[in-house]
Amino acid sequence: MNIAIIVGSLRKESYNKRIAEFLIKRYDGKYNLEIVSIDKLPLFNEDIEDDPPVEVIQFKEKIKNSSGVIFVTPEYNHSIPGVLKNALDWCSRVDRVLVRKPTFIIGASNGNVGTARCQSHLVQVLNSPGVMALNMPSTHVLIPNVQDDFDEEGNFTNERTINYLDKIMNKFLKWIEKNRD
Ligand SMILES: Cc1cc2nc3c(=O)[nH]c(=O)nc-3n(C[C@H](O)[C@H](O)[C@H](O)COP(=O)(O)O)c2cc1C
Secondary structure (H helix, E strand, C coil): CEEEEEECCCCCCCHHHHHHHHHHHHCCCCCEEEECCCCCCCCCCHHHCCCCCHHHHHHHHHHHCCCEEEEEECCECCECCHHHHHHHHHHCCCCCCCCCCEEEEEEECCCCCCCHHHHHHHHHHHCCCCCCCEEEEEEEEEECCHHHCECCCCCECCHHHHHHHHHHHHHHHHHHHHCCC
């Protein structure tokens, strides 16, 4: 089963990207997880939506071919990072590759509320008529103070969160099967 991961931070040393890489390693052999990069997407422009640059075509193709999408994102200024919103705007038009796509959200931040505000905005966008993704109910993985969750070698070490992620990944897989057309 191919599952796409969209990381909402372009930062090289992003904690969210490191958590996405942790997921890929931990569930290797069980799920085919892949980070689908949004780094090269141009800013959305309706003038070019019917004939977009190759980066957009390749990005949308990967999302279309996935059985589900996991968002792993920081919160920027109490909302969704602009780069992530841009990617969702591309997805919301023409072939609308997120329609009925099972998704869930993981978010890590330096602050105490662990991306809660970003996640509620993201759910709102996922529910919009253009995007119309399915978001797994009652599943918000909030990782506050993420800077404390890595050891000196850069390994993600928060056992409580890791156990929770194991449960959620299992639940997500079952939920995807349930939502197949
Ligand atoms: C532009 C900007 C806005 C931010 N706004 C918030 C915020 O609203 N809430 C929060 O908890 N952290 C905020 N932060 C801090 C991020 O949680 C922190 O930089 C985090 O490491 C970003 O995720 P990353 O490591 O995956 O890049 C902000 C950081 C930046 C660069």
